[in-house]
Amino acid sequence: MNVRDPFNLHRRSALSILKSTATRTAIGVTERAVEVGFQAIEKSKQAVEDLDMSFTVPKNVPSFANPQRVVEDRIWGNSAVTSRAGAGTRATSASAHTNAGILAGVQGRVGGFFDNKHALPMYKDKPYAYPLSQRIKPVWRKKRFLGFVLVLFSLLYYFGAFQKGSQTDTAERPLWGWLKQDSAGRGAKFDWNRRRDMVVDAFTLSWDAYERYAWGYDEYHPVSKKGKQMIAKGLGWIIVDALDTMILMNLTSRVSHAREWMATSLTYDQDQDVNTFETTIRMLGGLLSAHYLSNEYPTLAPLADDDPGAAGEDLYLEKAKDLADRLVAAFDSPSGVPYASVNLAKFEGIPAHDEGGASSTAEATSLQLEFKYLAKLTGEKYFWDKAEKVMQVVDDNGAQDGLLPIYIYATDGKFRGQNIRLGSRGDSYYEYLIKQYLQTSKQEPIYLEMWDEALRGVRKHLVTYTEPSRFTIVGEKPSGLSGKLSPKMDHLVCFLPGTIALGATKGLTEADARKLPTWTEKEEADMKLARELMHTCWGMYKWTATGLAAEITYFNIADPPLPESAPHQAPAEFDEDPAAEWRKDYDVHSNDVHNLQRPETVESLFYMWRITEDIKYREWGWEMFKSFLKYAEVEENGDFTSLSNANIIPPVLRDNMESFWLAETLKYFYLLFSPNDLLPLDKVVFNTEAHAFPIFQMGQLFSTGWERKPRDTEGKIIA
Template identity: 70%
Template sequence: MSSFTVPRNVPSFGNPQRLAEDRLWASSGMASRNSRGHGGVLDNVQHSVDSFLRPKSQLPMYKDKPYTYAGSRRIRPHWRRKRSLLALVFFSICGLWFFGFFSGDSSSRRAASQWSWMGTSEAPGKKVDWLKRRERVVEAFELSWDAYERYAWGYDEYHPIAKTGKMMAPEGLGWIIIDSLDTMMLMNLTSRISHAREWLAETLTWDQNQDVNTFETTIRMLGGLLSAHYLSTEFPDLAPLADDDAGGLGEDLYLEKAKDLADRLISAFDSESGIPYASVILSKYEGKPSHGDDGASSTAEATTVQLEFKYLAKLTGEKFYWDKVEKVMQVVDDNGAEDGLVPIFIYPSTGQFRTKNIRLGSRGDSYYEYLIKQYLQTNEKEEIYREMWDESLAGVRKHLITYSSPSRFTVLGERPSGLDGALSPKMDHLVCFYPGTIALAVTGGLTEAEARKLPSWNQQKEDDMRLARELTQTCWGMYKWMATGLAAEITYFNIDNPPLPESAPHNPPDDFDPDPDAAWRKDFDVRANDVHNLQRPETVESLFYMWRITEDPKYREWGWEMFKSFVNYTAVDEGGGFTSLSNANRIPPVPRDNLESFWLAETLKYMYLLFSPNDLLPLDKVVYNTEAHPFPRFDMGQLFSTGWKRKPRDAEGKIIR
């Protein structure tokens, strides 16, 4: 490992955006939050939990792998599509009950006051107060965080119904704490950040004999620490703490912890090909191949660590971080994937793809996301990634886009047997990151109105924005179809045989008729094993991008409706916070008794940003990693460059040999 000592004062890359961002940030009203109270729903939060909690388990890998729920004996797949007004009213009351609305003690009365908005409706035509709605998101975060802090502090997993925690390593990895740092900073939750920093400084160690997933640990832990470093240094008025000020004892705490972790994770890249092994033993600085899939790594996992290590390289001046993750992109691209679409497994030993499965769902998704985001991260200087993105989007249109029947919603399917095989009309919820990413690629983070004034605007960009709108609507339909208004993990669609091509005429309804017998409902098909909802962020992520870029208020309204469904149907009684669901297509739903860390890191953060002024973390100044951790865009400077070139290709993207 390098002997480089992390500097106490990290340069701001000489980018003049900092002062401009500070002014914009101040105008967003964040400074006024410094004086807000920190009581919330759960007051007098305890900072420890009982010692009976279980010590160890395997790393969950929720981000890239849909969890398949087999159902319980208590609830066999006997769920109904029709919504009952009585059931909705009943469960709305239950939602308020979960927050202690009808309890008599003082803390419950405070909760009743705080959440009484759930029982009221806004006057028609009244101007929406989005900052007030944003406060509701903060309250939901506080409820979740304070429950975790009270019942499972320091544990990597939290089970809100049992009110217990669980470790994923002997001494804990900070799975929930680190993933939530930047959300708390944005919300200006100073006392909670202070407690988290105390745990990082006094308890967290990476020197543990623990096998961790390379990708998950990079995007959540390394990404969370780097984002916390960025926000705390560039925006010191957010959740201000004296010990992280310039010259303070903990000034570089986040960066020091990040570098220690990165030096362990980077050992995963010491394979014969440079493709990272699926996991790493932290204390041994040793990569390990996957236990399954014949030792192959997930393609998405191997290619969704670049933003994190490139930003760390820029911060520390350690070029080998950059070189290691850049090499991965070259190895993947040297396979010569047809039309820019890559199979979902790749061998670290040879750098060759395994199987022909093509999809933008699990194990494939964020490869495409990081193509355009790497281009944006270095201020649009690395054209190689823009070219790869453009090829992949054209390939998606050619091979994966079709339309449902009878309503003709736009569907992004899969090719399990390769591009020559049949199209499967299956969409993981994970796929719903894609429409927002398309819009981001079209405008580079500018509003659509601004981008249209540029000479670079053309018909292709027009078509791409149309596709982004159509896919966002399909993803929102996944929510509207379910009884709780919360999407299933996987949705299938009824399509024509053979599937309609992307060029086929289509004109789906603008709105989703609530009638349980409405024609649009026939297009969607959710199967019994797929009815779980894991609090995933992908759709609200796209709503956030679509609102910022198109400025169409319907995306905010959809997000608000989604948020209310989460509050109504995932709240846990007795102050437990919120939980994922095993069955989201029945009322009352069946809880799963698990809080996903990305509920705090992504879902609620994107809700907060969706309801915030658009100059809070503006899209043309930052880039979000796949766990919603914001990093600054930067210039490569003298030390860094794109160190590889693509091999010549034919019209289908195949390498000319």
């Protein structure tokens, strides 16, 4: 198709397409603007002809009918429109669309695309969806007439000027259009692939804004449009963490750009201290997951650079090995428990600067999935041995009922204090118990035993019920198991319902797991607890004005707290009435109303949907996703940020986008709305940053190198 062809189309044909109410609403373009555009094109026709340029379609166009490429088959720039319209109740939405419709938005984006000398051709994936951050100039003042012509061609092609056959109703295509369709209620048959596409739109808005304003920086501040490094040359904190999400979403050109930056700019040879845990789960985990996905799913975001035999075939693994060689120095402590930090260039572990130098228990015990998988890939057993030794040292403390204090000294391997919780500094220890068992194909029953013991301890000491509605919660014991129960739940605790369900079925669906002889009353009770906690976590979202949960929620409970065996039945539905009785059970303090775009609840919704196949968990996730679209948007950019106050409308924005928004939250939304055979739970385990690793056989090289000491009924070691 030659770029000059659109000149031969009659302007009335174009205007007739644009005149329908739905179309005019969707694209916000007046007839006068189109007329003026045609006049401008007529005047510049000769200049364009002199360029003698053509828009050549490549021979090897990807198959857009392939389900794995469905994310690439959407109209240009729909994200910019939909993110604003998704706000629904915002008074500014209508004016935003009127002033910056699809036609104007795409024109600006196409112009920006040609300015980007490093971008790939448009057929790889759609042009970068940069939201316009300034007022749109009248089209007759634009210098890029060629860009306008291409836009016009694209619009006419999209609305059917060059093809026959039925077209999807234009009102359904923009994000705002099908958000309005979500009124049929629970149980209706929705196209979950389309909803998944909207998650991709949200991701590309955030990613493209980061790429535009803060490329290569470790931090991105969407409101101020600035980036910041965590260490001198950066760690690729956002780029590496989001890499496997982009591979799953088949965002080829973005993966290529990220890979190019990693190959040319990313170095770990820096005289800088970094957090051992965060760097392991985000950076090492991200690299290992990208390596796995690029090999296991070669048709997703395919790049010649990592094809077998190519020079960059092992880029992700090579970077992972280099980083791990530096991080493993943290394990060189007297006890084997890793230091809280490590100096990358000096290969030196560094004690924590607070808590008397003690490391976080969760951080010390949530490195095992990463180092074990790396050991399996490289055959270098010392990675395995270093990570596994930690589990023995921790377990040799003989913590009562499998519940651990949240600090541990790297010097002697003993716990500091008695604070016990499944929120911050405690959470992922428990998560990694069951996942270590699953990662090695259930060949290490020691970790299943530890998981079962810990879950019994949670039931015995931390589970209680709220008043007056009897929601199930998991509290904290700041002064030890003999101390008072605090009715406090970090949002982080909402990883637990999904993990409990995973432990009960071992990655199978509940229906299939029930058929096995291993299914007992224990698994039945575990699934019941998982459902109840999932309900409570969803209530955290229903309680706030924005529908986005606070960072910490307290609950009203009896004194003394009701035991886990007490009768209880929470309301099945959350009454929307502000004075509803169930709201009395929840108590959010003014210092805790911020929302950091955290993933734990949608993570558990993903597990609960895959395992129970109950559609309500998908529907809850969809409702949550819409709340992010409505209230976490930065209107100047069209991307998303965290909130300082999620309990007022409009919310107070917090000028920061955590890397886990891209690495975890949106990935779990994407998987929640995807077919269940994408990363099936009996084939992969996700680390605590949502990076996917394969389940593997240990083979002859690896083994569980330790045994538990005998214990009494409370889990205490028998002398």
